[in-house]
Amino acid sequence: MSRATMNLTAGRLAAPRLSHLSWLLLAVAVAVGFGLPAVVGSVLVLTLLTQAVIGGMLAVGVGFLIRQNGVVSFGHAAWYGVSAYCIGLLLRHEVLPVEAALVLALAVPTLMAFLLGLVIVRVPGVAFSMLTLAVGQAFHEFAMKAQAVTNGDDGFAIPLPDTLFGLPISTVQQPETMFVLCWTLLALVIFGLYVTVRSPFGRLTEAIRENEERARFIGYKTVLPRAATYALSAFVAALAGLLFALYNGFVSPEVLHWTLSGSALIMAVIGGSKLLWGPALGAVIFFFLKDLAGNLTEHWPAMIGVTVIVVTVLMPAGIAGSLAELGGRLRKSGGRA
Amino acid sequence: MTANVFLIQILNGLVYGGLLFIVSVGLVLIFGLRRVVNFAHGSLFMIGAYVGFSISLVAGFWVGIVGAAVALAIAGALLDVSVFRPLRGQDPIATVLVTFGLLLILEDLANTVWGKETHSLPLPEMLSGSVEILGQPFPTYRLLVIAVAAAVGIALALWLRFSRIGLFVRASSVDPVTTAVQGVNTDRVSAVVVAIGTGLAGLSGTIAAPLLALSPSMGGSILIESFIVVVVGGLGSFSGALIAALAIGQIHNLGIIYVPWAATMVPFLLMVAVLVWRPTGFAGSHV
Numbered sequence: 001m002s003r004a005t006m007n008l009t010a011g012r013l014a015a016p017r018l019s020h021l022s023w024l025l026l027a028v029a030v031a032v033g034f035g036l037p038a039v040v041g042s043v044l045v046l047t048l049l050t051q052a053v054i055g056g057m058l059a060v061g062v063g064f065l066i067r068q069n070g071v072v073s074f075g076h077a078a079w080y081g082v083s084a085y086c087i088g089l090l091l092r093h094e095v096l097p098v099e100a101a102l103v104l105a106l107a108v109p110t111l112m113a114f115l116l117g118l119v120i121v122r123v124p125g126v127a128f129s130m131l132t133l134a135v136g137q138a139f140h141e142f143a144m145k146a147q148a149v150t151n152g153d154d155g156f157a158i159p160l161p162d163t164l165f166g167l168p169i170s171t172v173q174q175p176e177t178m179f180v181l182c183w184t185l186l187a188l189v190i191f192g193l194y195v196t197v198r199s200p201f202g203r204l205t206e207a208i209r210e211n212e213e214r215a216r217f218i219g220y221k222t223v224l225p226r227a228a229t230y231a232l233s234a235f236v237a238a239l240a241g242l243l244f245a246l247y248n249g250f251v252s253p254e255v256l257h258w259t260l261s262g263s264a265l266i267m268a269v270i271g272g273s274k275l276l277w278g279p280a281l282g283a284v285i286f287f288f289l290k291d292l293a294g295n296l297t298e299h300w301p302a303m304i305g306v307t308v309i310v311v312t313v314l315m316p317a318g319i320a321g322s323l324a325e326l327g328g329r330l331r332k333s334g335g336r337a
Numbered sequence: 338m339t340a341n342v343f344l345i346q347i348l349n350g351l352v353y354g355g356l357l358f359i360v361s362v363g364l365v366l367i368f369g370l371r372r373v374v375n376f377a378h379g380s381l382f383m384i385g386a387y388v389g390f391s392i393s394l395v396a397g398f399w400v401g402i403v404g405a406a407v408a409l410a411i412a413g414a415l416l417d418v419s420v421f422r423p424l425r426g427q428d429p430i431a432t433v434l435v436t437f438g439l440l441l442i443l444e445d446l447a448n449t450v451w452g453k454e455t456h457s458l459p460l461p462e463m464l465s466g467s468v469e470i471l472g473q474p475f476p477t478y479r480l481l482v483i484a485v486a487a488a489v490g491i492a493l494a495l496w497l498r499f500s501r502i503g504l505f506v507r508a509s510s511v512d513p514v515t516t517a518v519q520g521v522n523t524d525r526v527s528a529v530v531v532a533i534g535t536g537l538a539g540l541s542g543t544i545a546a547p548l549l550a551l552s553p554s555m556g557g558s559i560l561i562e563s564f565i566v567v568v569v570g571g572l573g574s575f576s577g578a579l580i581a582a583l584a585i586g587q588i589h590n591l592g593i594i595y596v597p598w599a600a601t602m603v604p605f606l607l608m609v610a611v612l613v614w615r616p617t618g619f620a621g622s623h624v
Contacts, residue, residue, distance in 0.1 A: 071430075072430050072433060072434070074437075116609075119609060119612055119613050120612065122612075122616045123568075123612065123616050123617075124572075125428075125429065125430060126368075126372075126373065126374045126429050126430070126433060126572075127374075127568055127572055129374070129376075129430070129433055130374060130564040130567070130568055131564075131568060131608070131612070133560075133561060133564060134561050134564050134565050134568070134605060134608060135605065135609070137558075137561045137605075138601075138602060138605035141601040141602060141605075142602060145598055145599075145601060145602075146598070258557065258561075262437065262441075265434075265437075269434060298449075299445055299449070301441045301442070301444060301445040301448075302441060302442045302445035302446070304438075304441055305438040305439065305440070305441030305442035305445070306438065306442065307438075308434060308435070308437060308438035308441070309434075309435050309438035309439070312431055312434040312435050312438070313423075313424075313431075313435065316431070
């Protein structure tokens, strides 16, 4: 019996209190974000880092789903893209003040994901992957075909307002400031997910992941928590899509394409999703490798394909997982000596 | 629209449904025995189309079809030995990720070997004409596609029903553990089954080649369509895949004519509807 189901049987769902250390780590992470632009200096690197952090947010959403529900999504670009299209369309037609539009652009994909989740979390893991791929592509097809609404393949420029929450709009368009905003939000998201996985809700979903049947026999509902986890991971993806739309000021069906879902999954696999920040690390590695490879070879897709295979077979916990394991081993041997 | 024109449209739907069936049944066979899904299946379809294209330029159309099927069958046997077998004890997700990596490699390979520009496979003269059906012209080649799909379906049904390996595949798709306890060595038969499955991907790729434009990204859309077929039909179900492929072929084709703006969405909606009604698909999970 796994630890999670044992805790369930004993009715021990109460979460341990957050340590001071985790608050300290959050503060340090945010401070690092504010300091990095001054240290880095190069706008080119900062642009790359901003892309990596936005990609990393999407990957963190995918990784959270792998970690909590034990299933792999090939369609998270759907929530990223729906959010980007939502903000684009709302601003284009000027139906709402921009702050309300931002909230709606997060709420719509999250709610859609929750409703879809109620249906698709019931299928076994492999079928779940197939379904998410198909559903994700359905959104892409829709954006391509609904010319009148989305301007089809060409996409459209988002008419951004002059100010956002009182700040000039250049805040979200220049890498120096946008990087800080994205980094801070990513730190907050990872912290929020950390709190979630330690909560009774997080422990319940882990128990369901380990043994759905047993959790049901003990008397827990198992569809609702998994759908909620799916919706939460979609919310993180939607936040990434929203930041992307503000930063680029442009949306096209590319933000819904399955290759984006695939890239996010690759980042999560490389980084490892057992630790919540693993996928973000994977994203940084992914973007810098891609930039490096771009100058050397045209065979980036094959390279990343080989990387995925090697990491899956030799390093199933990903780079973050392996680092943590190494750290743990060092600590143990240090303690013995 | 007259009844005759409608019937011709039904035939057109049958062409697409038939192709979808040949692709999807390969996935079904592999899932039935191995309990894994090959995300590179669409890429094998794409590679099959290119291999058939290259062979047919040198040796003619028919040799191209047979050559592509044989080449992809050999690739399938290698895939089983080098990927599915070593990963059999692990979470099926590991196989999904590894075959996803293969997908990226195969697309890059096609880009490198055949280039990014689209190719098209010319038909031999005897097939490029059309025949008259109910007073309407209908391309001869499309009739051939229907005939090949029917032949594949019948041959597979007989093979599953009467051969020893077919018996193992059917048994394994119902209950892999009991089947193994009875002494069936899955590893020994699976190279053959996976070879047949990928060989069918290669066959369908070549057969589809004259109807589609060849491009390295053509594997993605067929992969997604065949996933819909397999999930709607019930994972690992031969008859489920047949019914779902034919239904989606018709829906796809009629949708393009009557509701062009929504045509590509209809199969997705059908899939979600079937899953709400039956999470295991039409046929559960039996071959």
